[in-house]
Amino acid sequence: MGRAKLTYHHGDLKGALISVATEMIAAEGQAGFSLRKIAQQVGVSQTALYRHFANKEELFAAIAEQGFLRLSEKSQQAFDNHSDLIERTIEVGMAYLDFAAENPNLYRLMFDSSIADNQRYTALADARRQAFKYSALNSAALRRLRDPDAEPDSLQAESTKILSQALVHGLASLMIEGMIHSRVERKELMRKTLSESLRFPWLTESERQV
Amino acid sequence: MGRAKLTYHHGDLKGALISVATEMIAAEGQAGFSLRKIAQQVGVSQTALYRHFANKEELFAAIAEQGFLRLSEKSQQAFDNHSDLIERTIEVGMAYLDFAAENPNLYRLMFDSSIADNQRYTALADARRQAFKYSALNSAALRRLRDPDAEPDSLQAESTKILSQALVHGLASLMIEGMIHSRVERKELMRKTLSESLRFPWLTESERQV
DNA sequence: ATGCGAAAGTTAACACTGTCAACATCGAGA
DNA sequence: TCTCGATGTTGACAGTGTTAACTTTCGCAT
Numbered sequence: 001m002g003r004a005k006l007t008y009h010h011g012d013l014k015g016a017l018i019s020v021a022t023e024m025i026a027a028e029g030q031a032g033f034s035l036r037k038i039a040q041q042v043g044v045s046q047t048a049l050y051r052h053f054a055n056k057e058e059l060f061a062a063i064a065e066q067g068f069l070r071l072s073e074k075s076q077q078a079f080d081n082h083s084d085l086i087e088r089t090i091e092v093g094m095a096y097l098d099f100a101a102e103n104p105n106l107y108r109l110m111f112d113s114s115i116a117d118n119q120r121y122t123a124l125a126d127a128r129r130q131a132f133k134y135s136a137l138n139s140a141a142l143r144r145l146r147d148p149d150a151e152p153d154s155l156q157a158e159s160t161k162i163l164s165q166a167l168v169h170g171l172a173s174l175m176i177e178g179m180i181h182s183r184v185e186r187k188e189l190m191r192k193t194l195s196e197s198l199r200f201p202w203l204t205e206s207e208r209q210v
Numbered sequence: 211m212g213r214a215k216l217t218y219h220h221g222d223l224k225g226a227l228i229s230v231a232t233e234m235i236a237a238e239g240q241a242g243f244s245l246r247k248i249a250q251q252v253g254v255s256q257t258a259l260y261r262h263f264a265n266k267e268e269l270f271a272a273i274a275e276q277g278f279l280r281l282s283e284k285s286q287q288a289f290d291n292h293s294d295l296i297e298r299t300i301e302v303g304m305a306y307l308d309f310a311a312e313n314p315n316l317y318r319l320m321f322d323s324s325i326a327d328n329q330r331y332t333a334l335a336d337a338r339r340q341a342f343k344y345s346a347l348n349s350a351a352l353r354r355l356r357d358p359d360a361e362p363d364s365l366q367a368e369s370t371k372i373l374s375q376a377l378v379h380g381l382a383s384l385m386i387e388g389m390i391h392s393r394v395e396r397k398e399l400m401r402k403t404l405s406e407s408l409r410f411p412w413l414t415e416s417e418r419q420v
Numbered sequence: 421a422t423g424c425g426a427a428a429g430t431t432a433a434c435a436c437t438g439t440c441a442a443c444a445t446c447g448a449g450a
Numbered sequence: 451t452c453t454c455g456a457t458g459t460t461g462a463c464a465g466t467g468t469t470a471a472c473t474t475t476c477g478c479a480t
Binding site: 029031104108111113114116117128155156158159160162163165166167168169170171173174176177178179180182184188189192193196197 | 239241318321323324326327338365366368369370372373375376377378379380381383384386387388389390392394398399402403406407
């Protein structure tokens with residue numbers, strides 16, 4: 001049970017709710033989730049959260065938003081730590097997969113249909129764009145090497161970007177839902193699969209350095 | 211409301227429940243779904259379905275299973291209609307994406323965490339394997355062309371298979387959740403992205419015929 | 421044909437959920 | 451100091467999945 005309340009007003013109830021709710025999602029997933037449970041754990045009445053969130057969905061959006069921000073940090077670190085283009089692309093992808101593996105329930109929520117599609121949550125959409133930024137930068141660099149004359153906004157460019165986004169998300173999903181049953185270490189398989197998708201035999205050593 | 215009941219026993223209540231539940235999932239998704247609603251629509255008491263399903267989850271598993279069977283048919287048709295390997299691979303992928311686009315809510319359920327991970331539903335797992343069979347056949351053919359000497363069970367082979375599976379699933383997800391905002395026709399973009407992933411410039415015309 | 425046990429369907433109830441309206445309390449600024 | 455908006459509470463409502471106990475019907479052995 002939560003600690004006794006010291007004052008009538010909490011101080012930062014909104015932050016506390018997001019924090020506790022995130023823990024609960026991580027522990028039990030959406031199935032065992034309940035607004036009343038978090039309220040109790042924070043030590044506040046069942047309906048207090050309606051002063052900070054219009055409804056459950058809005059709280060979920062806030063949780064997902066923080067998830068994308070955390071993912072952004074991991075991606076940026078991986079991006080900054082490598083200068084070899086291929087290796088950097090793989091490592092950003094692996095950071096993505098590691099995040100999904102370590103926070104499966106949170107990852108599921110981040111792509112849940114009830115909030116993912118909703119244009120209403122602009123902050124969430126921004127955070128998501130931010131999280132895919134480094135993957136997009138790598139895609140653009142690879143595309144420029146492959147098709148130096150292609151226009152940046154071409155269909156070719158767009159499909160290359162989507163390709164990488166879809167691949168990591170697909171790998172993360174299959175992994176989380178337990179649909180990849182491999183005899184080898186999962187991490188090794190993931191790395192192999194990512195590099196498999198990045199075969200650029202025509203890249204020289206110097207071209208790979210960025 | 212459902213039509214009046216003629217007999218005490220329904221005859222094929224299990225089938226009727228799956229059918230009506232599938233329609234409801236298609237129309238409203240998991241959010242608006244309710245066991246009581248389907249029971250009412252079938253014209254039976256709220257708890258009648260517990261004689262055929264242990265719980266809601268088991269009903270979901272049955273719905274998902276039928277979804278994978280329908281998807282299998284579409285995939286097989288696409289597979290049988292093409293002899294060019296690249297084209298066949300693309301068309302099987304497009305059949306997959308079309309199915310997801312036409313049945314977004316059903317598709318989401320088919321990959322829902324509550325049932326996807328559960329080893330308990332062996333029929334569901336079989337149906338899923340069946341649905342990915344044709345994609346796997348294409349992957350194997352492509353791998354044999356690329357690495358004729360690789361062993362069928364190698365890590366290389368496995369990663370190639372997973373690669374294609376992850377890609378179509380990732381594309382379907384991003385598409386369904388509205389995360390692909392493109393100025394071009396979605397279908398065209400999807401086809402372009404799929405073929406982008408299949409670049410085998412070293413394949414001769416005759417090699418592509420299977 | 422008959423009777424009986426299992427299969428299939430019903431009724432009533434339970435604990436739990438998200439949400440709302442009305443009320444209580446606190447804090448900051450006039 | 452007064453006041454009003456922001457914040458938190460109480461009580462309630464409709465709806466949910468699920469269980470236990472009961473009733474009806476069907477299929478089968480005698």
